[in-house]
Amino acid sequence: MNIFRWRQRKDEDLSVEIQSHLDEAIRDRIGRGEASDEARVNARREFGNVGLVKEVTREMWGWAWLERLQQDVQFGLRMLRKNPGFSLVAILTLSLGIGANTAIFSVINAVLLHPFAYPEAERIMFLSSSRLSEPNSSGAISYPNFLDWQKQQTTFSYLAAARNRTFNLTGITEAIQVKSALISPEAFLLLGVEPQLGRVFTAQDNQRDAARTVVLSHAFWQQQFAGAANVVGRQLWLDDQAYTVIGVMPPRFKFWAGEVWVPFGLFADEDFATDRMGIVSIFALGRLKPSVTPEQARAEFNVIAARLAAQYPETNQGSGVRIVSWSESFGRNLRPTLLVFMGAVGFVLLIACSNVASLLLMRTATREKELAIRAALGAGRGRLMRQLLLESLPLAALASLAGGLLANWGLKLILALSPDDLLPAEASVHLDARVLLFALGLTLLTTLLSGLLPALRFSQSRVNESLKDGSRFSLTAAGGQRMRSALVVLEVALSVVLLVGAGLLIKSFFRLQQTELGFKTESLLTVDLLLSHKKYTQTRQIETFFTQALEQLKALPGVEAAATMNGGPFSGWGAGMPLIREGHSYSREEMGSRGCGFVVTQGDFLAALGVPLVSGRSFTAQDTLNAPPVVVINQAAAEKFFPGENPLGQRIRLGLPDNLLPPDAPPTEKHAWLTVIGIVKNHQPVALGLPYLPGAFLPMAQTPREPTLLNAETIILRTAQDPETLISAVRQRIHELDPDQPILRIATVDARIADSLKPQRFNALLMSLFAAFALTLAVIGLYGVLAYTVVQRTHEIGIRLALGAQSGNIIVMIMKQGLSLTLLGMSLGLTGAATLTHLLERLLHGVSTTDAPTFIAIALLLLAVAALACWIPAQRATKVDPLVALRCD
């Protein structure tokens, strides 16, 4: 029911009732002999104040508060319509603050607070191995250890192992690579998600010799089977083996970023699953039993780890188990970035609030008389305060509406800009009920904050003063001005902090881009391939494939040099191994500090990569399997492992020394001694901004074993022309060699570098955006204060001009006021920035958190912008006509 219509009817009824009362009274009086005019007047007098009677009666209906609310809101709306400029600025300002906060909170909500849509996700724990000497370290676990945990533990209702694995999917038009996770069947029970179609794995599917089964993700089912309802029972060729589809999971199930899931047990006899060292990335998840705390689980696993260490000292000595909540393990890398952003948008909102508060203060000041009259007519102080607060309600409603739209766009922008692997696969970032609730709460808070200040200000002021005082320079106006000045100082200070943060991130970004990479990145094309583990089981097969590929590709017009590397530019150094020297003996402890990256390569890798040889020679066609094994090392390795010596001609081994190998180790465990034949300049293969690491190059022709190490290769092509033009030709040549071979990626190195810089670019961009908001708002605030000052001081300025002041003096006077506010805010801001920027430490590269040039540059930028904001009102002040100024009261 419409309460306003109801109320209106009640109101009309009351008027009729009172009218009939008066009519009866008049009739009575006339009946007693009074003249009709006299009777009318007397009846009216006897009745008393009709309006008051109505008012008090209405109170009885219990709707009075609602009515007053309606009145105040209506008044607020009228004020908004009357001052469209004010309204627009206030709404835009607030909506920017609310929108930015809501967008960032959406990401935080999805990533840090609720990354996983699984039931009771907070009871799911992430298990990894840790070194007892560093309890916070987190490393892979081994499958044999995991199986022992599973048998011995009692604190988890389910414990599941998971590992990423890529398969080549064939039997379709063009072979592709499929991201998959090997998982134990417990994973589905642990996550508590039922399949949408078919069934999930059972313990039988997890047997080594079980029929090969696969569970599909929703997305994969849609892409490859067009969502066919009869997909269960169909076959899928993964790495040239047939798997039967047994189930399809619902859309949000993206466990371990898999497109398909395969039972771990099928691979239980492969090297990675039998080795207790645990160098392959296997991790475990466990669901805590009801009423078991994470501490109890940790205590139990400490005991289990100690037991296993005693049982298998050579592999498990000194290693423990790290148990953290799953969502925590995900947010770990992202948390600092997101918290910095949340702080930044919080600042933007604070600035927006103080700007709107300042605007409302100005409006309240111009309405002081009106409010004083209301007070004089009996409106209580509380009533006035409530009125002022409620008047900002329409403002807040419109701002939150606009803020919601902005948040929606902002979120899309953030997701478009953010690096692919920034968010966990399961996290679904969107504006949901929780986010909307947050936005609503934020709006209320904002309204209160920005509306309360003027309301408080007025209630402090003495009503009588305002009424008595006819001049513009009333005490209260001066007080309001002081408060507005304080708000501007706050705004300037906050925006300085944001500007400094943004400045540091931008500088760090440029620093990174300029870092010396040690190789020529332009005109370099990279092609990532992963050869099928089943088809290419021998190193020689792999070598043949790549020899042919290199021949084909070198023949393409424009290709100057070609090589393969298992670890191309910006895909890492490949595996690391301890580097030991012939004739030296080592303890187990020393192994940790002797790590050396190595890359197996084929073709003219120095020319292709563009890394110069410092001394010695590179590989030749004579370095075959039967020739003495050779190695080329980089300068970092030469300096670290041969300090003050010439490494050329020395023999090294990549692997454990004889004294540390188990006595029953097969002879293949004993790696060959390699003669150092060349030293090359350092190059950065991992990511910008990291130190050069020691590394070695080995010829594929001399690598006898470990085909699993070589299946993933990158072909690099140095070209004479734009490498992009070669892409389709390269694709075609490789497809001709093996139609079942998917190409993971073809990209220029420049594109890879841009990719690797995406997180930094993202941070710098977002922070700059927020800082730009902040600066704009602060400048608007500064301008507003000065413009208002000029209006207030028109009279005084007129007198000064009339007495012969030069316009220069007036400009100096106004500018001085504005710049002193700026300087005060700036010094507060710079101090604040110096104490806050340490939060950025983890996001910066090559820039100190108190980088003086950045601080100075920001100070100068702010001064310049502030000077402009002051100049305009100052200029206007000189245009004051003394006569007009003196005439106006």
Added chain:
Amino acid sequence: MKQRYENRIELLQGTLDLLILQTLQWGPRHGYGISQAIRTGSGEVLQVDTGSLYPALHRLERKKWIKAEWTVSENNQKVKTYQLTAKGKKQLAEERSNWERLTAAMAGILHPSDGTEGA
């Protein structure tokens, strides 16, 4: 001070409520009729202020002691008449006995000669 003030209001209000309920016990009346009945019934001693009457009527209506109805008066005018509800009748009986107990007690204090003090 505030306590006393509130007591006074309460007493008056209660009295007015009782008077209205009492006036309505002989049949429906409109607002003016009620004020006139109280006035004449009290021998012109009690003059009901319209500023108290109408709020009181609307309050009693909300408490469902009386109900209102639009009727046409003898002068062919649309008037709102009030009448007692069952709940109102119960209330009237209760308030009357309260009032009588109160006045008897007051009288006992104000006229001590009638009481036990003579002993």
